[in-house]
Amino acid sequence: LNLHCQYCLHIKTNSIDMKYPTSALLLASLAQTAFVPAVFGFTAASNMHRAAKLSPWGATAPRSSAVNTALSKYAKDTLSELPPFDSKEEYEEYLMEASGLPKGFETGSAIGSFVPEEAPSMGSLKIKGTIIHLTDGPTENWAAVFTQNKFPGSPIHVGRSRLASGKPIQTLVINNKVSNVCSGGDGIANAELVCTAVAKALNLEGGAESVLPSSTGVIGWRLPAKELAADVVPKAIEDLQSESAFSAARDIMTTDRYPKLRSRTLSNGARLVGIAKGAGMIEPNMATMLSYIMTDAAVSKAQLQVMLAEAVNGSFNSISVDGDESTSDTAVIVSSNKIETKGDELLLEFKSALNDICRGLAEDLVRNGEGTGHVMRVDIQNFPGTDHEARSLGRHVVNSPLFKCAVSGNDPNTGRLAGAVGSFMGKFKKDSDVSKMTMTLGGRIIFREGKFVLEGDTVEQEISDHMKNAQIDELADYPSHQKCVDIGIDFVCGDASAVVYGSDLTKEYIVVNADYRS
Numbered sequence: 001l002n003l004h005c006q007y008c009l010h011i012k013t014n015s016i017d018m019k020y021p022t023s024a025l026l027l028a029s030l031a032q033t034a035f036v037p038a039v040f041g042f043t044a045a046s047n048m049h050r051a052a053k054l055s056p057w058g059a060t061a062p063r064s065s066a067v068n069t070a071l072s073k074y075a076k077d078t079l080s081e082l083p084p085f086d087s088k089e090e091y092e093e094y095l096m097e098a099s100g101l102p103k104g105f106e107t108g109s110a111i112g113s114f115v116p117e118e119a120p121s122m123g124s125l126k127i128k129g130t131i132i133h134l135t136d137g138p139t140e141n142w143a144a145v146f147t148q149n150k151f152p153g154s155p156i157h158v159g160r161s162r163l164a165s166g167k168p169i170q171t172l173v174i175n176n177k178v179s180n181v182c183s184g185g186d187g188i189a190n191a192e193l194v195c196t197a198v199a200k201a202l203n204l205e206g207g208a209e210s211v212l213p214s215s216t217g218v219i220g221w222r223l224p225a226k227e228l229a230a231d232v233v234p235k236a237i238e239d240l241q242s243e244s245a246f247s248a249a250r251d252i253m254t255t256d257r258y259p260k261l262r263s264r265t266l267s268n269g270a271r272l273v274g275i276a277k278g279a280g281m282i283e284p285n286m287a288t289m290l291s292y293i294m295t296d297a298a299v300s301k302a303q304l305q306v307m308l309a310e311a312v313n314g315s316f317n318s319i320s321v322d323g324d325e326s327t328s329d330t331a332v333i334v335s336s337n338k339i340e341t342k343g344d345e346l347l348l349e350f351k352s353a354l355n356d357i358c359r360g361l362a363e364d365l366v367r368n369g370e371g372t373g374h375v376m377r378v379d380i381q382n383f384p385g386t387d388h389e390a391r392s393l394g395r396h397v398v399n400s401p402l403f404k405c406a407v408s409g410n411d412p413n414t415g416r417l418a419g420a421v422g423s424f425m426g427k428f429k430k431d432s433d434v435s436k437m438t439m440t441l442g443g444r445i446i447f448r449e450g451k452f453v454l455e456g457d458t459v460e461q462e463i464s465d466h467m468k469n470a471q472i473d474e475l476a477d478y479p480s481h482q483k484c485v486d487i488g489i490d491f492v493c494g495d496a497s498a499v500v501y502g503s504d505l506t507k508e509y510i511v512v513n514a515d516y517r518s
Helices: 024-033 046-051 065-070 088-097 154-165 187-202 225-238 246-251 301-313 344-367 387-398 401-408 414-428 457-470 507-514
Strands: 008-013 016-021 105-114 125-134 142-146 171-175 211-215 260-265 271-277 290-298 330-340 375-383 438-441 444-448 485-490 496-503
Touching: 088 246, 105 225, 105 246, 125 225, 125 246, 125 330, 142 154, 142 301, 154 187, 154 211, 154 330, 171 187, 171 225, 171 290, 187 211, 187 225, 211 330, 246 260, 246 271, 260 344, 271 344, 290 344, 301 330, 301 344, 344 375, 344 496, 375 387, 387 401, 387 414, 387 485, 387 496, 401 414, 414 438, 414 444, 444 457, 457 485
Parallel strands: 171 211, 290 330, 375 485
Antiparallel strands: 008 016, 105 125, 125 171, 142 330, 260 271, 271 290, 375 496, 438 444, 438 485
16 A cells, blocks of 8 residues: 555544545555445445544554554554644644553653752753653663764763663653753763662662663753752652653653654554654754654664664754754663564564654654744755765755745745755765756756756746745744655766755744743
8 A cells, every 4th residue: 555645635533523644554544444435435344334433643553453452542653744733732632642652661750940050140940850761670672872062961971881881771861951061060970960869769770870861951051960869850750650652752842842752553562652852953963852762662772773873864864953963962762672573574664663753753853943934855866975975965955044044935046055056066076977967846847957947937936835835833832734845956877865854044043042041
């Protein structure tokens, strides 16, 4: 059922109006549940008709009846491309129903307060702490990738040490507001103090070394470790629950306007749930600002590390909001080892699900970027070089201030796109042949074999309308749609390719970052 029909069905089910695109996932769902005959003209047994419910969540892989019976009320899966939403409530309900935690996990969050030593005049500020905990003991099967920024946060140093040691972990602790980067105090000791508080409160057999810390927020401030350890950690532990990852996705946010969560269920019943935060300072060189993927599939540490690194390259390393690489970037995957996942077929299914979750979260980060009014999707084909170089070109295009501003204003200034591509090729691929290159904007050819293909006001309006159609409200607290400004660059003469997502540049981005600390 490899179909990609994007016509919209509008069907009333149980007195609820729902709009959603038909797709391979929907058709698979219909095949699995033998959907209502009145819609497609099938015949179906009445019991199957009663069981079938049209849903914008899409299909999960086929599962045994025993596994289906065990599923919680939050165990739907998100679509690879999310449906449109009309409100924050509709979006959050969608995520909630797809937020069921894998077996063996629980999460909890709490809010505390602190006065920053570096800026005491700002008074008392709020800080959130979130805990992700394995209920049945530590796991050796976890993997991580971290920022390559030369001034990494103290939690990055701790995380690298944990990963290199090969020791198991049992708990993750995440705080927002303060990133614990290059502060005047002992940042590593502060991170370890919080880890020790978590280990003692949960009575972890592996002690503080089985706790992985993450921090995000203002760079240069000391981590309020005592406040976190004495107040926030105990309250977050009291809040632990094993049903939904939604609250964790919400509570790790900083300037994010809405939570980001993706989920997949495998044919053996194993589940992957990923959450991420990040809205500015987004041009990762490994992952995103913070991303955590939980799974109950028993996959080895070595396999997880390879799969995560590959997934990150095709997702988080292929996005940019503002071209600034964070000092705190972290992506982690942790397995509770509850469901045996052996054999090439299941491992390929797991890898595909992981890739899909990472790609979805990466695009969500761009769409939720600080001040983002358009998402740009740059599809580079037949590039004369490596996939990494093709990805670098895509990032160069979406980071061009002139082109970003043109997109923000729905201005089809095609010269800025060509200028960005030519600039990159002149600097980094000066000997490559670009004579046959074709560029498209909104599906319309605008440049071919060294010359613009512009056909007057009609084409100008068509491209501008494409941009307007992809526009989103940069202040909205939910994603109304998943449309992009589509840019195609085909060099014809190579084998490499990449797809890169980026944000435009709006006044709201400047407003947010002019007052970030307050």
